[in-house]
Amino acid sequence: MSLTIYGCYRSRATRVIWLANELGLPFTHVPVIQAYRLPDPQAPGVPLHTRSAEFLRINPNGHIPSIDDNGFKLHESLAINLYLARKHGGPLAPQNAQEEGLAVMWALWAATECETHALNLQFHLAAYPPEKRKPELVEAALAALPGPFSVLDRTLAEGNGYVMGGRFTVADINVAEVIRYAKPATQLFDAHPHVKAWLDACQARPAFKAMWQARDAEAA
Template sequence: MIKLYGTAMSRSARCLWALEELGLQYEHVPTAVADAKKPEHLKINPAGHIPALDDNGTVLFESMAINLYLAAKYGKAPFWPETHEDRGRAAQWSFWVMTEVEPHLITMLRQRLLNPPAQRDEKAAQQAAEALKGPLKMLNDHLAGREWILGKDFTIADLNVASVMSFAMLVKLDMSATPAVQGWLQKGLSREANKKVRAMK
């Protein structure tokens, strides 16, 4: 049995989305963010974070690694691309969004939503929004003339990038200067598999 640890109100949502897109049977253990450092969870993920995956004894952490693993093991083309070149591109976009986009969106989340109101710093949120302009423009240029990141089909690259970019909706990031990103994100997040995850605990 596949087990996915982590509440859907966290980065675990992206792995739940991948499991749903792949149509896999799995058990969802909605470990809370606050429980990620508890001894029982540290046995599963010594890094003390959610999500974590247990695929019949193969235990993995890091959301993007989990998703690339699931897609490679259980996915078919086009979701898991057929060629090594497109698989490389899927990894590229996944690492890009994790390293160049997610840290700024997390800053915005903290400063606009997660921190107690008295500890929020709107200036830091605005600096993060400013830092996102370059990456967003780059993605916008890439999407021009393409339906999805790798071309005409929705793939694991779209899922991984859109799952991070979904934080932009929560923090009300102004994306009006990047309409291709806006349209692509709406389309990706409207998929049934993602809507199902959004209704989970």
């Protein structure tokens, strides 16, 4: 197998690399930086980025991550993970049609119910300098996320501490990589102890730690 993962670690490519680590998949990593992070994406000698002609031949949408799996190109991190889990099987993959549906449902749930608000907490409570932060986006996120967090908390309480199937699966990776953006809002996790314990357990896995170590080593 020849799997290539395009994207920098400081992006949603972390989800795909974490899963590849869990599955023990060999892969080639091609760093691709987001164009908005460059002062001038058109300047000579800039690194490969999301608007580079070379990368646009891989993903004409100009977003990361993308993969090339023996000539099969796929975009969107959550979809990539579902594909890789299905292809390579094992306990991380859905075991039947019901689990297939649940894995897709949880991926869509994370993207639609949580991700925008969680990212706003990450950016406007931690990542951005104070002058760029927008308190109104934090307030909106803190108003919106308790409901989804309660849904997830109840699911984990009833599911042996996992999102589906009573075991660690691709669904946990996809949801955890969205929920972690909300970590600066510690009150959300204090109010939902099953979510807190689950995310801590996910991030204690060796495959996650290996991915995060590489992320920390990447230039900011």
